[in-house]
Amino acid sequence: MGDRTIICVGNSARSDDGVGPLIAEELRNRDLDIPVHFSNGEPGELLDLWRGLGRVVMVDAVLTGQGEPGTVHVLSATDQPLPVVSHASSHGIGLAESIELARSLHALPTDIRLVGIEAGSLEPGTELTPAVRDAIPDAITRILIEVGDA
Amino acid sequence: MTKRTIDVNYLARVEGEGSLYVKLDGDTISELEFGIFEPPRFFEAFLQGRDFTEVPDITSRICGICPIGYQTSSINAMEDVCGVTVTPEIDALRRLIYCGEWIESHVLHLFLLHAPDFLGYQSAIHLAKDFPDEVQMGLRMKKIGNTVVQVVGGREIHPINMKVGGFFRAPTRRELRALVPELEWGLDAALRTVNLVTGFTFPDLDRNYLFVSMRHEDEYPMARGRVVSSAGLDITAHEYEAHFSESHVERSNALHSLTSDGLAYHVGPMARFNLNTDLLTPQAAAAAIRANLVPPITNPFRSIIVRAIEIVLAFEEALRIIAEYDPPEPPAVEVPPVAGTGFGVSEAPRGLLFHRYQIDGKGIIEEAKIVPPTSQNQPTIEADLHDFISANLALSDEDLTWQCEQAIRNYDPCISCATHFLDLRLDRG
Numbered sequence: 001m002g003d004r005t006i007i008c009v010g011n012s013a014r015s016d017d018g019v020g021p022l023i024a025e026e027l028r029n030r031d032l033d034i035p036v037h038f039s040n041g042e043p044g045e046l047l048d049l050w051r052g053l054g055r056v057v058m059v060d061a062v063l064t065g066q067g068e069p070g071t072v073h074v075l076s077a078t079d080q081p082l083p084v085v086s087h088a089s090s091h092g093i094g095l096a097e098s099i100e101l102a103r104s105l106h107a108l109p110t111d112i113r114l115v116g117i118e119a120g121s122l123e124p125g126t127e128l129t130p131a132v133r134d135a136i137p138d139a140i141t142r143i144l145i146e147v148g149d150a
Numbered sequence: 151m152t153k154r155t156i157d158v159n160y161l162a163r164v165e166g167e168g169s170l171y172v173k174l175d176g177d178t179i180s181e182l183e184f185g186i187f188e189p190p191r192f193f194e195a196f197l198q199g200r201d202f203t204e205v206p207d208i209t210s211r212i213c214g215i216c217p218i219g220y221q222t223s224s225i226n227a228m229e230d231v232c233g234v235t236v237t238p239e240i241d242a243l244r245r246l247i248y249c250g251e252w253i254e255s256h257v258l259h260l261f262l263l264h265a266p267d268f269l270g271y272q273s274a275i276h277l278a279k280d281f282p283d284e285v286q287m288g289l290r291m292k293k294i295g296n297t298v299v300q301v302v303g304g305r306e307i308h309p310i311n312m313k314v315g316g317f318f319r320a321p322t323r324r325e326l327r328a329l330v331p332e333l334e335w336g337l338d339a340a341l342r343t344v345n346l347v348t349g350f351t352f353p354d355l356d357r358n359y360l361f362v363s364m365r366h367e368d369e370y371p372m373a374r375g376r377v378v379s380s381a382g383l384d385i386t387a388h389e390y391e392a393h394f395s396e397s398h399v400e401r402s403n404a405l406h407s408l409t410s411d412g413l414a415y416h417v418g419p420m421a422r423f424n425l426n427t428d429l430l431t432p433q434a435a436a437a438a439i440r441a442n443l444v445p446p447i448t449n450p451f452r453s454i455i456v457r458a459i460e461i462v463l464a465f466e467e468a469l470r471i472i473a474e475y476d477p478p479e480p481p482a483v484e485v486p487p488v489a490g491t492g493f494g495v496s497e498a499p500r501g502l503l504f505h506r507y508q509i510d511g512k513g514i515i516e517e518a519k520i521v522p523p524t525s526q527n528q529p530t531i532e533a534d535l536h537d538f539i540s541a542n543l544a545l546s547d548e549d550l551t552w553q554c555e556q557a558i559r560n561y562d563p564c565i566s567c568a569t570h571f572l573d574l575r576l577d578r579g
Contacts, residue, residue, distance in 0.1 A: 012211075013193075013211055013212075042215070042258075043258075043262065044258070044289050044292045044293055044296065045296070047289060048293065097273065097274070097275060100275040101262075101274055101275050101278055101285075103275075104275050104276075104278035104279045104282070104285075105278050105282055105285065105286065
């Protein structure tokens with residue numbers, strides 16, 4: 001399991017964006033053989049974490065507009081970019097952009113997947129919306145399947 | 151894995167969102183609004199009722215990219231109200247961790263967010279394909295900044311070692327000396343970075359700014375000092391609100407900062423540089439001369455060179471502080487709470503960051519006020535855009551949009567550190 005890692009991304013001060021850190025905490029309590037990291041999504045940090053890894057499962061809140069809040073989406077970014085609606089003129093560096101930056105630098109893990117939890121609210125606040133909170137067990141099941149531990 | 155197509159509008163990394171709306175009637179700008187979301191507003195309410203010693207930890211969560219700035223201004227304010235002065239050793243350690251933050255923040259902005267504008271790339275992703283060595287250099291420099299913050303601050307993101315009165319634990323000499331080889335490499339890389347950005351082409355725009363920054367008699371400003379301006383203002387943090395105030399702007403949730411005379415002002419690297427050129431460190435000063443940076447710099451696009459100079463300065467200062475390091479013993483001074491109002495400023499990477507707290511005799515916070523650099527620059531950014539668009543109406547929508555974004559990025563507004571899109575609409579009515 002040495003080259004497999006789970007990386008949860010998020011911001012606990014923005015409501016459902018806090019789902020990543022909460023899942024990280026939950027996974028760490030389970031004493032998995034697989035490292036579980038939390039990141040605020042800063043690209044340099046992600047590139048460092050990804051270095052030399054085989055399979056990485058990223059966990060983050062997402063807004064797709066497809067599915068109710070709490071819907072768990074699973075996507076692979078190994079061979080193609082995450083389908084972010086492109087705002088071509090922006091240089092913001094989010095998770096999708098960090099993945100592409102790593103791809104440009106030939107520094108992407110051999111297998112990288114996203115388990116995304118559909119957010120209901122990203123307003124300032126420290127509480128998750130109930131649907132997103134209730135989705136955490138399902139999300140964890142999917143994360144463990146994707147990382148190959150279930 | 152089941153194959154499906156889902157449009158991810160955005161992944162949630164949303165400490166800030168930015169938007170620009172410009173309406174043109176023929177050759178006249180009838181509306182121009184640059185908007186940002188400001189997380190500190192939420193924290194002001196959140197801080198009420200909390201203990202004054204919790205403030206550094208809470209405020210460090212406002213921004214993932216400049217926690218040290220938020221910690222430092224809040225600590226300065228708490229030490230101010232309690233009437234405590236820290237030792238020179240604690241001051242030095244604060245300056246060291248601040249150097250780490252400037253390196254991290256400036257390098258991220260320069261290489262990954264701003265350089266692509268000047269080199270004609272849509273993003274750092276495209277830039278990295280053609281300039282992998284430069285991008286790798288930037289990532290390594292940034293990591294050095296992260297490491298400084300980690301070693302002094304205990305953690306990279308939301309560092310936990312800083313407290314009101316000093317530090318929970320002082321790093322050992324050995325821990326800091328271990329940073330030296332990478333810092334020396336970083337200083338050299340920073341000098342190469344100055345050369346790199348000096349060769350860029352800069353759009354024409356020169357404006358008559360009112361610059362505001364801190365100033366300290368002994369050093370280029372970071373964690374301590376007074377507030378000065380290019381108009382001759384020279385005040386303490388106590389007097390800040392008598393000279394600068396925020397007001398609500400119609401059609402926008404954001405607060406705009408103006409001087410008490412209603413003027414826009416400019417904070418950040420250009421303001422610091424122009425008001426403190428005489429305090430640059432030796433290699434930063436020499437690099438500024440080589441880059442032909444003669445103050446006052448008034449073309450905001452040249453801020454990228456100033457940022458590179460400040461990266462040189464931060465590496466030099468980090469090396470100097472480590473060479474002279476004497477671990478503070480004890481690592482913090484006692485700070486018993488005193489009822490009253492405290493004021494604190496520091497120079498976050500993006501500019502002056504003002505905090506005010508009212509606490510009671512038990513140290514419970516009754517009121518908190520935070521004025522981040524980006525909200526202070528907001529009227530100036532709008533004024534830049536106004537002038538820039540008026541002079542460049544012949545550009546296509548696409549080119550004008552691009553250059554407007556580049557003009558906004560001159561200020562490294564916090565929208566760029568945390569979010570992915572600038573929702574930009576141009577309406578040629």
